[in-house]
Amino acid sequence: xxxxxxxDSHVSVSEGTPVLLRCNYxxxxxxxxxxxxxxxxxxxxxxxxxxxxxxxxxxxxxxEAEFKKSETSFHLTKPSAHMSDxxxxxxxxxxxxxxPGNNRKLIWGLGTSLAVNP
Amino acid sequence: NAGVTQTPKFRVLKTxxxxxxxxxxxxxxxxxxxxxxxxxxxxxxxxxxxxEGTTAKGEVPDGYNVxxxxxxxxxxxxxxxxxxxxxxxxxxxxxxxxxxxFGQGTRLTVV
Numbered sequence: 579x580x581x582x583x584x585x586d587s588h589v590s591v592s593e594g595t596p597v598l599l600r601c602n603y604x605x606x607x608x609x610x611x612x613x614x615x616x617x618x619x620x621x622x623x624x625x626x627x628x629x630x631x632x633x634x635x636x637x638x639x640x641x642e643a644e645f646k647k648s649e650t651s652f653h654l655t656k657p658s659a660h661m662s663d664x665x666x667x668x669x670x671x672x673x674x675x676x677x678p679g680n681n682r683k684l685i686w687g688l689g690t691s692l693a694v695n696p
Numbered sequence: 697n698a699g700v701t702q703t704p705k706f707r708v709l710k711t712x713x714x715x716x717x718x719x720x721x722x723x724x725x726x727x728x729x730x731x732x733x734x735x736x737x738x739x740x741x742x743x744x745x746x747x748e749g750t751t752a753k754g755e756v757p758d759g760y761n762v763x764x765x766x767x768x769x770x771x772x773x774x775x776x777x778x779x780x781x782x783x784x785x786x787x788x789x790x791x792x793x794x795x796x797x798f799g800q801g802t803r804l805t806v807v
Contacts, residue, residue, distance in 0.1 A: 612795055622798040688738040
């Protein structure tokens with residue numbers, strides 16, 4: 579069975595400092611992994627995705643994530659935080675090895691709230 | 697290109713009333729999902745569909761019904777609303793269960 583654990587429910591950084599949002603996953607099959615962002619009172623937007631190509635994935639707004647199979651991790655990083663990065667971030671896993679059905683449901687982490695202080 | 701459109705955006709219901717939330721996508725996606733989002737609980741899957749005419753239960757299906765009569769539309773029904781169904785509801789669609797595209801959400805309050 580697949581699962582996702584976001585290790586921090588809340589992260590606070592100062593503007594201009596690096597961001598690290600941690601995500602560990604569990605999957606019996608080759609996973610696809612995603613990070614979504616949700617700004618206050620908004621919908622969810624895809625930040626980036628890993629689908630078995632390059633292990634370092636670059637996304638929008640300067641974010642990137644590295645897939646580490648040995649550590650079962652997919653941490654999200656950004657070199658320099660901006661005030662507009664303040665939002666809720668969700669790590670998501672899905673398995674692509676099975677036919678359509680239960681095993682293609684997106685499995686969501688509980689989210690990490692990122693605060694950026696001036 | 698509208699993507700995923702949810703209607704309505706806001707609704708207040710009295711306990712026991714019924715309503716239908718409509719989700720429409722124009723990307724020809726096979727998969728569609730209904731989620732609810734509650735504070736501290738992330739997104740929880742209510743029902744999903746892998747194609748026209750098919751639906752399946754997610755994590756929290758009780759009190760909800762769905763229909764997918766057309767590929768582009770996925771309807772979520774509340775037969776008899778309860779205060780526990782106060783939530784923000786998100787619809788999403790995806791191509792073959794890969795990355796999902798979301799609507800802007802429906803904020804539902806049941807009083």
